[in-house]
Amino acid sequence: EDQVTQSPEALRLQEGESSSLNCSYTVSGLRGLFWYRQDPGKGPEFLFTLYSAGEEKEKERLKATLTKKESFLHITAPKPEDSATYLCAVRLGSGNTGKLIFGQGTTLQVKP
Amino acid sequence: DGGITQSPKYLFRKEGQNVTLSCEQNLNHDAMYWYRQDPGQGLRLIYYSQIVNDFQKGDIAEGYSVSREKKESFPLTVTSAQKNPTAFYLCASTRDRNTLTNTEAFFGQGTRLTVV
Numbered sequence: 001e002d003q004v005t006q007s008p009e010a011l012r013l014q015e016g017e018s019s020s021l022n023c024s025y026t027v028s029g030l031r032g033l034f035w036y037r038q039d040p041g042k043g044p045e046f047l048f049t050l051y052s053a054g055e056e057k058e059k060e061r062l063k064a065t066l067t068k069k070e071s072f073l074h075i076t077a078p079k080p081e082d083s084a085t086y087l088c089a090v091r092l093g094s095g096n097t098g099k100l101i102f103g104q105g106t107t108l109q110v111k112p
Numbered sequence: 113d114g115g116i117t118q119s120p121k122y123l124f125r126k127e128g129q130n131v132t133l134s135c136e137q138n139l140n141h142d143a144m145y146w147y148r149q150d151p152g153q154g155l156r157l158i159y160y161s162q163i164v165n166d167f168q169k170g171d172i173a174e175g176y177s178v179s180r181e182k183k184e185s186f187p188l189t190v191t192s193a194q195k196n197p198t199a200f201y202l203c204a205s206t207r208d209r210n211t212l213t214n215t216e217a218f219f220g221q222g223t224r225l226t227v228v
Contacts (some may be wrong), residue, residue: 006154031215091217100157100206
């Protein structure tokens with residue numbers, strides 16, 4: 001069964017305390033792994049796309065990496081405005097008509 | 113500006129009623145999706161459509177119906193058969209499933225449905 005699992009469910013950090021969020025997946029035919037940020041009551045906002053193992057993407061304090069079985073979202077020296085829920089999603093390949101499935105999300109709280 | 117528009121933002125439904133949530137996109141995307149999000153949880157796939165006049169059930173399709181008569185529109189009907197419809201509903205779209213790059217999904221701002 002195609003599955004995406006994120007950990008931890010919740011993470012509390014002090015401002016400036018770096019950490020990583022994990023997204024592990026077991027799918028048949030990966031056609032892209034995506035990271036999103038979601039603020040309360042809003043739609044998810046796209047952050048990164050990763051297509052192949054070894055690929056890395058960076059944006060401000062965020063860096064996403066991908067292996068054959070998992071992805072990490074590294075947050076360096078976070079600020080309170082980074083507080084949000086971070087969602088990982090996988091787009092399936094051939095035989096699954098492009099189905100897009102999400103993990104449960106990690107809720108990040110950064111305290112000043 | 114291109115984007116996805118969901119309406120209404122808030123919707124109240126009486127028990128036993130059917131309601132329809134609107135989703136329109138002007139991104140010229142082929143694929144569209146409906147997700148349900150419950151408090152503190154991730155997104156669960158209800159229905160998705162890769163092309164006009166075709167759609168597939170997701171993981172939690174029971175009690176919901178959709179249509180895809182136009183490329184830019186993908187309305188979701190929550191029927192009276194859906195026993196627990198109170199949730200946050202999100203619509204998304206992506207480029208063609210055969211596209212190898214820029215395959216990320218773009219989301220609307222959601223509709224919050226409450227049963228009263």
